[in-house]
Amino acid sequence: MTTTKKTPETLRSARWFAPDDLRSSGHRSRVMQMGYAPEDWVGKPVIAILNTWSDLNACHAHFKQRVEDVKRGVFQAGGFPVELPALSLSESAVKPTTMLYRNLLAMDVEELIRSHPIDGVVLMGGCDKTTPALLMGATSAGLPCLFVPAGPMLRGNFNGKILGSGSDAWKYWDERRAGTITDQEWLGVEQGIARSHGTCMTMGTASTMTAIAESIGMTLPGASSIPAADANHIRMAAASGRRAVEMVWEDLTPAKIQTREAFENGIAVAMAMGCSTNAIIHVIAMARRAGVDIGLDDFEKASRKVPVIANVRPSGETYLMEDFFYAGGLPALMTRLGDHLHLDCLTVSGQTLGADIAGAKVHNDDVIRTLDNPIYAEGALAVLTGNLAPTGCVIKPSACEPRFLKHSGPALVFDDYPSMKAAVEDESLDVTADHVLILRNAGPQGGPGMPEWGMLPIPKKLVKQGVRDMVRLSDARMSGTSYGACILHVSPESYIGGPLALVRNGDLISLDVAARSIRLEVSDEEMAARRAALTPPPPRYERGYGWMFNRHVTQADKGCDFDYLQTDFGAPVGEPSIY
Incomplete structure (x- = not known):
């Protein structure tokens, strides 16, 4: 894009600083209180750098320095950078789950942007929920923005x-x-196993979501693949700062980038990468913030067409994200997807996706395979439906033992995580490798927050016999770094009376991934009788954020966003009044 649409007097920040009145005089005075002079901001875009650094977020440990790199880029392009701290969600430290707080960070981002005198935004994230949360909030706020991925850590x-x-x-x-x-x-x-700053270097949720951020056009080309400790990452941060200033002058907003075709690109790339199951929930939520009605059907269609060609653990057996970067990274992978991508989509670079990836090359055909030599012939994820999951559930067939792609076995049911955890360590547990382990009350409301409990541990008795996989079923999520025959996101969840609440020990569960079906082999009459006997569970919260969360969070198939933040609830409230 070369057309300049903004002028200094039409900058949003000028509403705070330009008028010759008492209120604006106060704004200018307080900025000068911090040592700045009019030369720092007059006629220049104010770029907010939303930083999710914290002392308890190892994935973002380098953000103290990277924010200075972004600032350098903003200064180089003639902008005025300001750092705004945002809620930091550390996947390894926050309990019961960062998913409980993804929407809180999204709200934090949206209101930080709306309430401050800023013209454009650089979003700094990468640890699992920070990527979707930052993009959800910034999309709703609507100012020019781009995302700086934290980058994967070095190999363990x-x-x-x-x-x-x-x-x-x-x-x-x-x-x-x-x-x-x-x-x-x-x-x-x-x-x-974790020897540098940066996110998980497997194809977990962090690398999945940063790859999706790039493929929908919200990062600079190649940004998502760069290891956190690589000097290329520093240069990318500075380049993002420069580009943010240019985007303000171009008035290049998320609404011009995040189209349905852009999200279809993100889904296709996710399938080819061997993505985390969490991608489904986050992409649905992100798309709906952009006014795009993406759902489970879109993932199912892509799953049937796009094979897994990134040979990265856990779907692959050998390589990690550092190898993927050396092999050419995401631009190289996208060159191999051909007709599966809409190459005319606009990105934050101001160019089309096709232009962004032109000239990218694959340097290792075993790390980034061709479409006719995939590591898994279909996409990474499959959406199953049936009487046990009327609105869907998810499995990652590329990361489980093939023998479980069609399976029937008796249910072994647990109503909460502590009782399950204790039982699987009991070597007298009556369980075989054919059982289907079930954990319920672990969904959006039941968890609360839908924790990553879905990769239920193999019972110790079976582990000692050499068993390393079995079918596990829950309304929970699982870490993107997990693997195995885990059926997740059962919707509607058991806590609100979904069919999973009706399962009893010994009931036969039938799974057929090829047919995309999951079924409880119990008659409709028996299920109706069990439902009539159900007792509603006690509330998880009686006050505060949790109270609000449980009353407004949507189910997994709808993205687990708050109903009142989705675009179909109403347009954003707009700009604040300047008195």
């Missing part, structure tokens, strides 16, 4: 073996439970 290492965050933690934990590794060796895993 233990005894000469490459470790992948999350995936290998689960793997080696089961080996410890089975008694095949010592406590000292486990300490070595803990020390070696």
Whole structure:
């Protein structure tokens, strides 16, 4: 884009600083109180840098420095940078789950943008929920913005073996439970699995969502693949600052970028990457903030057409995000998707997606496969429906044992996480590898917040027998770094009376991924009788944010956003009054 649409006098920040009146005099005075002079802001776009750094967010540990890199870029382009701290959601530290607070961060972002004298925004995130939350809030606010991904950490290492965050933690934990590794060796895993700042370097939720952010056009080309510790990441941060200033003059807003076709690009890329199951919930929520009606059907259509070509754990067996970057990164992968992408979509670069990826090359055909040599012939995710999940549930077939893609087995039901956790460690538990482990009351309202409990541990008794996968079913989510035959996001959830609440121990559960079906083999009459006997559970919260969350969060198939923040509830309230 080359047409300049904004002029200095039409900048949004000028409403605060330009008028010759008492209120604006106060604004100018307070800015000068901090040591700035009119030369810093007059006629210049004010760029807010929303920073989700905190001392408890290891994924964003480098953001203290990166914010200075972004500021440098803003200054270079003739803008005035201001850092605004936003809620930091550390996936590994926040309980019961960061998902409980994704919408709170989105609200934080939207109101920070709307209430301050700013013209454009740089969003700094990457740890799982920060990416969708930042984009949801900024999309609703509507100012020119772009996203700076935190970047994946470096490869892990233990005894000469490459470790992948999350995936290998689960793997080696089961080996410890089975008694095949010592406590000292486990300490070595803990020390070696996360050895730099940055997000998980497997294809977990963090790398999935930053790749989606890039593919829908909201990052600079190639930004999502750069390792956090690489000098390229510093340069990308500064370039993002420069580009944010240009976007203000161009009036390049999210509404001009985030079209239905852009989100279809994001879904296609997610499938090809071997994405996290969490992508479904977040993309639906992000799209609906943009006024685009994306749903489970869109993922199911892409799943049937787009194979997994990124050979990255946990869908792949060998490589990690650092290898993916060296192989050419996301632009290179997108060059291989051909007709699966809308290349005429506009991006924050001011160019089309096709122009952004032109010239990108794949440097390792085993890391980034061709469409005719995928690591999994269909997309990473599959959407199942049936009498157990009338509005859908999700499985990641690319990361589970093939023998479970069609399976029937008796249910073993747990009503809460603590009782399940205790039971699976009991070696007298009456369970076989054919059982279907079920955890309920773990959905959006029941969790609360839909925690990542869906990768239920294999019972210790079976682990010692060599079992490493079995069918697990819940209304919870699971970490994007997880793997196995886990059926997730059962909707409607059991806590509000969904069919999962009706399952009893011994009931036969039938799964057929090819047919996209999940069924409780119980008659309609018996299910009606069980429903009549259901007792509503007690409320999770009686005050505060949790009270609001449980009354307004939508179900998983609708994106778990707050109903009153989606575009079909009404347009944003607009600009604040300047008195």
